[in-house]
Amino acid sequence: MSAPKSRVENRRPSAPLDTARRVLRVEAEAILELIGRLDARFERAVDILYGCNGRVVVTGLGKSGLIGRKLAATFSSTGTPSFFLHAAEALHGDLGMLAGGDVLLAISASGETEELIELVEPARRLGLPILSLTAQTESTLAAASDVVLDIGVKEEACALNLAPTASTTAALALGDALALALSERRNFRADDFAALHPAGRLGKKLRRLEALMHTGEELPCVPPSAKMPDVIYEMSRKRLGMAVVAGEGGRLLGLITDGDLRRMMQTRKESILDLCAEDCMTKNPVTLPRTELAATALRLMEERKITSVLVVDGIGRIEGVVHIHDLWNLQLF
Numbered sequence: 354m355s356a357p358k359s360r361v362e363n364r365r366p367s368a369p370l371d372t373a374r375r376v377l378r379v380e381a382e383a384i385l386e387l388i389g390r391l392d393a394r395f396e397r398a399v400d401i402l403y404g405c406n407g408r409v410v411v412t413g414l415g416k417s418g419l420i421g422r423k424l425a426a427t428f429s430s431t432g433t434p435s436f437f438l439h440a441a442e443a444l445h446g447d448l449g450m451l452a453g454g455d456v457l458l459a460i461s462a463s464g465e466t467e468e469l470i471e472l473v474e475p476a477r478r479l480g481l482p483i484l485s486l487t488a489q490t491e492s493t494l495a496a497a498s499d500v501v502l503d504i505g506v507k508e509e510a511c512a513l514n515l516a517p518t519a520s521t522t523a524a525l526a527l528g529d530a531l532a533l534a535l536s537e538r539r540n541f542r543a544d545d546f547a548a549l550h551p552a553g554r555l556g557k558k559l560r561r562l563e564a565l566m567h568t569g570e571e572l573p574c575v576p577p578s579a580k581m582p583d584v585i586y587e588m589s590r591k592r593l594g595m596a597v598v599a600g601e602g603g604r605l606l607g608l609i610t611d612g613d614l615r616r617m618m619q620t621r622k623e624s625i626l627d628l629c630a631e632d633c634m635t636k637n638p639v640t641l642p643r644t645e646l647a648a649t650a651l652r653l654m655e656e657r658k659i660t661s662v663l664v665v666d667g668i669g670r671i672e673g674v675v676h677i678h679d680l681w682n683l684q685l686f
Contacts, residue, residue: 356509358419371394376510379508382507382519383507383522384522387504394501394502395502395530395534397532398500398502398531399534399535401456401482401484401500402456402484402531402535403432403538405456407434407455408452409433409434409435409456410437410451411435411460412437412440412459412460412472413459414468415470416465416517417461417524418437419521420521420525423528424525424529425437426534427529427533430672431532432536432541433532433539434572436450437614438450440466440468440469441470442467444468444469448475451476451481452479453479456482456483457476457479457483457484458471458484458486459485459487460482460487460528461485462489462504462517463487463492464485464487464491464493464494464495465492465493470493470497473494477497479527482500483499484499484501484502485498485502486524487503487504488506489501489505490503501682502527502531504523504524504527506519506523510522538540555649561644561645561646562641562646562647562664563672563673564663565647565675565676565679565680566643566673567591567593567679571591572591573587573588573591573595573596573598573674574587574596574597574629575596575599576598576599577598577600577629577630577631578631580628581625581626581628584596584630585614593659595608595612595661596609597663598630598634605638605640605663605669605671606636606663607631607634607638608638608661609630609633609634610661613634613635638663639657639659639663640662641664643666643672647675650675651677651680654677654680659677660677660678661674661675661676661677
């Protein structure tokens with residue numbers, strides 16, 4: 354007579370959609386439960402991180418280590434210098450990465466990960482504050498920490514309740530909450546984010562006009578007294594489809610575009626070639642400061658149906674021009 358099959362062997366596989374719904378529900382509930390645990394300990398952790406004069410050193414092993422790598426990247430990209438220290442490698446030569454002024458953020462669901470426990474003594478010797486994310490608030494790691502944040506979950510999303518799933522999601526979410534609360538405490542702004550993300554789509558959307566504008570010899574610029582043949586020559590030579598009319602000291606007076614010329618030729622009986630720049634220019638053209646975002650400038654041009662925007666300083670002096678093609682080439686959207 355054959356032995357009875359185990360409960361696991363007898364379990365009928367769930368439909369994929371049912372499994373997905375269960376996993377998402379369990380992980381979402383794990384995150385929601387963290388909200389009720391937020392208290393003065395979280396604020397204390399943010400205070401310690403804010404006072405850090407060095408780096409936030411995130412450490413962990415296994416799945417917790419993978420979460421730690423992501424959190425170190427989040428801290429770094431939101432204004433807090435940070436790196437990930439592999440707990441095992443730290444004990445085999447990488448302890449030199451720690452320095453006075455750092456803060457150690459340790460992640461361990463059990464709070465008994467041997468390699469993390471062994472990191473406590475050298476961290477303490479350097480005077481480093483220790484923050485821990487753990488599901489066991491009475492563990493060895495928790496006892497050695499200055500602040501303990503509870504990431505415990507009722508169950509894992511795994512059907513066997515074994516694979517770290519809901520617990521790692523909880524650790525990631527609480528770590529993100531720490532990083533972003535700290536970022537707001539530092540008054541981290543969009544231009545700070547742009548400085549740390551110069552490449553990729555995010556960096557492009559956050560680029561400033563000062564990095565894109567045509568200046569100096571590239572800028573088509575004429576005085577108000579310039580005859581229209583000279584204006585047309587300047588527009589053709591600089592190939593931006595426009596010419597800036599500037600007065601004394603480089604102060605912006607107006608703008609002439611190739612569209613303006615076409616419309617004037619269609620509506621005026623006399624030749625425009627006998628006119629001066631000040632006779633043909635559009636006064637009070639659209640302007641932006643050099644610190645404006647490229648994405649904002651592109652949206653403005655598309656809304657106004659214009660092909661260029663002038664960059665001026667605080668007293669109206671022309672600094673440059675940005676053409677819509679410059680922004681399209683960035684592929685902002």
